[in-house]
Amino acid sequence: SVxxxxxxxxxxxxQFMINAIRAQADGEITAxxxxxxxxxxxxxxxxNIPLAVSTLDALLGADIDAVxxxxxxxxxxxxxxxxxxxxxxxxxxxxxALTSADARKMVAAAKAAGVxxxxxxxxxxxxxxxxxxxxxxxxxxxxxxxxxxxxxxxLPESLQGWRISKPEAGGGVVLDITVHDADTLxxxxxxxPVEISAFTQSAGMANSGLEDGAMCIWRFKSGVIAQSxxxxxxxxxxxxFEVHGSEGSLFASNVMTQKPVGSVLLRTAQGEQELSFDRxxxxxxxxxxFHAAIRGEGQPSATGEDGVWSLTSAExxxxxxxxxxxxxxxxxx
Ligand code: NDP
Numbered sequence: 302s303v304x305x306x307x308x309x310x311x312x313x314x315x316q317f318m319i320n321a322i323r324a325q326a327d328g329e330i331t332a333x334x335x336x337x338x339x340x341x342x343x344x345x346x347x348x349n350i351p352l353a354v355s356t357l358d359a360l361l362g363a364d365i366d367a368v369x370x371x372x373x374x375x376x377x378x379x380x381x382x383x384x385x386x387x388x389x390x391x392x393x394x395x396x397x398a399l400t401s402a403d404a405r406k407m408v409a410a411a412k413a414a415g416v417x418x419x420x421x422x423x424x425x426x427x428x429x430x431x432x433x434x435x436x437x438x439x440x441x442x443x444x445x446x447x448x449x450x451x452x453x454x455x456l457p458e459s460l461q462g463w464r465i466s467k468p469e470a471g472g473g474v475v476l477d478i479t480v481h482d483a484d485t486l487x488x489x490x491x492x493x494p495v496e497i498s499a500f501t502q503s504a505g506m507a508n509s510g511l512e513d514g515a516m517c518i519w520r521f522k523s524g525v526i527a528q529s530x531x532x533x534x535x536x537x538x539x540x541x542f543e544v545h546g547s548e549g550s551l552f553a554s555n556v557m558t559q560k561p562v563g564s565v566l567l568r569t570a571q572g573e574q575e576l577s578f579d580r581x582x583x584x585x586x587x588x589x590x591f592h593a594a595i596r597g598e599g600q601p602s603a604t605g606e607d608g609v610w611s612l613t614s615a616e617x618x619x620x621x622x623x624x625x626x627x628x629x630x631x632x633x634x
Pocket of ligand 1: 373
């Protein structure tokens with residue numbers, strides 16, 4: 302079995318990851334760590350976790366094989382490096398760190414220690430995105446030309462905390478959502494971005510100089526250009542993902558989400574067709590791949606390197622917005 306320690310008494314763990322771990326035949330949760338012993342204890346009790354601790358040493362000293370890190374973003378680096386040093390496999394939330402240089406350190410450390418490092422980019426596990434990826438790889442839209450990602454949401458009141466007020470914790474919509482769009486574009490297109498241009502805004506929700514909306518224009522290696530819109534302040538926008546090719550277009554609707562929902566339409570000279578896809582929970586699939594990677598079978602659905610790519614892209618977007626010009630994306634991998 303794989304015994305997990307949770308680093309961070311977070312919302313995402315409570316809503317999705319605890320279930321995803323327990324959905325594995327060989328998944329167990331041994332311990333949870335919070336910065337507050339009291340929060341750790343109540344979180345452990347609410348979620349039926351045997352051990353509650355408030356230090357990293359105590360967590361890493363427990364009977365665990367792997368850690369899931371879902372603390373605020375400024376803490377990921379140090380916690381991941383300590384876990385790797387203790388010989389634990391690490392599934393870390395995005396962004397892996399606050400800078401791509403730090404994320405590369407995590408990748409190098411995991412490689413040297415021979416442990417698995419994954420980035421929790423859930424959207425690669427969505428049936429909708431896998432159906433799009435497969436349709437493109439099979440040539441069903443001909444040569445891809447352009448893509449459009451609609452990923453502007455309304456940040457629920459319960460999450461209107463560090464994301465909109467703490468630059469030092471890695472707040473802002475670019476580190477929160479643009480990283481996902483970078484990863485999803487790379488996965489669906491099977492291509493890597495080389496350049497980005499971005500405008501950001503503070504539309505009334507975020508403070509302390511943080512952005513709560515962004516529009517990015519991307520250029521990919523193959524020549525594909527893409528646009529993406531990320532936001533925290535739009536209540537009624539809905540989400541979507543389109544890829545347009547020489548022989549067809551894919552229109553996915555309501556797919557930039559944590560749930561296995563939405564639809565994908567293929568339009569070609571032959572007409573329109575809804576693509577069917579599986580509706581498995583995204584996080585459960587992510588965990589299954591991670592467990593397989595621990596057994597030496599394949600890789601996590603998003604690797605540490607994928608996390609470096611998405612963070613490098615987000616970093617370049619922020620820099621572009623600041624400088625007012627396009628910025629190259631080079632993950633230095
Ligand atoms: P939360 O704000 O829920 O949790 C982050 C930290 O805040 C926790 O580790 C906890 O600290 C502290 N905290 C949470 N609730 C309370 C509370 N009521 N009182 C005091 N402290 C509290 O963040 P999220 O779960 O939304 O995000 C955590 C990480 O996961 C981030 O890196 C984020 O980017 C990522 N994420 C990824 C998603 C995905 O789908 N891949 C989706 C959502 C988030 P402590 O542990 O010390 O108690």
